[in-house]
Amino acid sequence: MSERALRILLPVFVLALVLAGWQAVVDLNQIPPYVLPAPGLVFSTLISDGALLMHSLWVTLLTTFEGFLLAVVGGIGLAILFSQSRLIEYSLYPYAVILQVTPIVAIAPLLLIYLPQPLAVLACAWIVAFFPVLANTTLGLSSVDHNLIALFELYKASRWQLLWNLKLPAALPQMLAGLRIAGGLSLIGAVVAEIAAGSAGAGSGLAYRIAESGYRLNIPRMFAALLLLSLAGVAIFFLLSALSHLVLRNWHESAVRREH
Amino acid sequence: MNARSHAIVALRNVGKTFDTGTVALRGFDLAVRDGEFVSLLGPSGCGKSTALRIVAGLSTASEGAVEWPGDAHGAGARIGFVFQEPTLMPWADVAANVRLPLKLAHADEAQARAAVEQTLARVGLADFAGAYPRELSGGMKMRTSIARALVTEPRLLLLDEPFAALDEITRFKLNNELLALWQQQRRTAIFVTHSVFESVYLSQRIIVMSPRPGRVFTEIAVDAPYLRDETFRTSADYAGFCRLVSDALSQAMAEGRS
Numbered sequence: 311m312s313e314r315a316l317r318i319l320l321p322v323f324v325l326a327l328v329l330a331g332w333q334a335v336v337d338l339n340q341i342p343p344y345v346l347p348a349p350g351l352v353f354s355t356l357i358s359d360g361a362l363l364m365h366s367l368w369v370t371l372l373t374t375f376e377g378f379l380l381a382v383v384g385g386i387g388l389a390i391l392f393s394q395s396r397l398i399e400y401s402l403y404p405y406a407v408i409l410q411v412t413p414i415v416a417i418a419p420l421l422l423i424y425l426p427q428p429l430a431v432l433a434c435a436w437i438v439a440f441f442p443v444l445a446n447t448t449l450g451l452s453s454v455d456h457n458l459i460a461l462f463e464l465y466k467a468s469r470w471q472l473l474w475n476l477k478l479p480a481a482l483p484q485m486l487a488g489l490r491i492a493g494g495l496s497l498i499g500a501v502v503a504e505i506a507a508g509s510a511g512a513g514s515g516l517a518y519r520i521a522e523s524g525y526r527l528n529i530p531r532m533f534a535a536l537l538l539l540s541l542a543g544v545a546i547f548f549l550l551s552a553l554s555h556l557v558l559r560n561w562h563e564s565a566v567r568r569e570h
Numbered sequence: 571m572n573a574r575s576h577a578i579v580a581l582r583n584v585g586k587t588f589d590t591g592t593v594a595l596r597g598f599d600l601a602v603r604d605g606e607f608v609s610l611l612g613p614s615g616c617g618k619s620t621a622l623r624i625v626a627g628l629s630t631a632s633e634g635a636v637e638w639p640g641d642a643h644g645a646g647a648r649i650g651f652v653f654q655e656p657t658l659m660p661w662a663d664v665a666a667n668v669r670l671p672l673k674l675a676h677a678d679e680a681q682a683r684a685a686v687e688q689t690l691a692r693v694g695l696a697d698f699a700g701a702y703p704r705e706l707s708g709g710m711k712m713r714t715s716i717a718r719a720l721v722t723e724p725r726l727l728l729l730d731e732p733f734a735a736l737d738e739i740t741r742f743k744l745n746n747e748l749l750a751l752w753q754q755q756r757r758t759a760i761f762v763t764h765s766v767f768e769s770v771y772l773s774q775r776i777i778v779m780s781p782r783p784g785r786v787f788t789e790i791a792v793d794a795p796y797l798r799d800e801t802f803r804t805s806a807d808y809a810g811f812c813r814l815v816s817d818a819l820s821q822a823m824a825e826g827r828s
Contacts, residue, residue: 455657457653457655457657458657458659460623460628460651460653461651461653461657461670462674463627463628464626464627464628464649464651465670465671465674465675465722466674466675467674471674475670475673475674476659479659479661479662480659480661482661560661560702561660561661561702561703561704562660562661563704
């Protein structure tokens, strides 16, 4: 069997095995659904509560996407600013690090006090997602081949030409790696904020559904919402990986198939 | 003295001390005549690359002066530089890499395309305009790099050990191609190398440098006629010049040590 087929078939097989075992454990021990719902029940809940959950998924995805977009614009923008001026880099970089290392779970409740809830959720998504974009892009912008920079100097390139024609394209691989991390993180940021806001009870995103279902002991719906969140995370990762591959396929080693 | 023999660039008593305190050059004098092929020969670390970068304006002299007689604007865009590595942009295809200097100078699109096409044909890469650097062999990458240096029709071509990383067969081939290009257009060329054989094969004049701090030890004129080809490479003349230059280089290094 080809390596490619194995890489798809084996995880599917493991999934089937786990689901069958789960179903069997629940059936055999007659575990009530408010303790552990069987996979079958989770799936049927996914369908019966479909409209509600889809709406929540949409809300969370929208926040994630907005947070991600702001993180990309902010991260790349700040990285470019850093590459243009050492003074700005020295002044601001430590605070970007502080923002990153302070756990978002601890920041979220504070943000919820000072900002209206949708904005607070968005801010959380942005805070966790923007740093990888900033750090990776900064690394990319500063690791340009020195001789290529010398070449641009030789031909009297302007700052703008140096940035646009050399530094940004050279930084693309690292930038895209940052984006791939940021996509997943902005989903996490949105979820954390929604959970933190959950007790206030005004949200409608997927994480809010999870918190709410927990209070109501609606465990099957909790599982269904969790499943959707995971799927959303996986989809985001694959989309960004595909984007990265598409952009780099002609030239970067990471996207080029090795010839045997 | 004919019209072509005036100096195109001259380094006068140039010294270079790096921030680290290393003295790379001291009292370095070099005058390169228009149309001439000169090699700077010396062991690694003798400051020959530094001298070349100072000519290119990529590095500034700590002492002394760089003069451009007959060119009020200094070096300007009239320099082509070939680095030791091909130094190509991996995200751009061959044509785009060669077009770069014209693009940076905001050259007219159609003229630029024509110039790139013509230059690629000259270095034998006409069929590879759309190829990406990673698809090319070492020799082809270097040809692309040379094409990029030539595309602006520079008066002065600076080459910093361009063939050092290539295998011998490819190096011989590119030596011949470089000579052919130089003869067609009679640009001035300054060629940095640590290979005695390469410098004798290519140059009209060899500047032998002594190391640390780098200065001119002696210069040797290689007054063998061009066309130089494989016959020259196996001739007694060639062997004689190699011996002469090789001896000078040994003396230069011995002096550098004492």
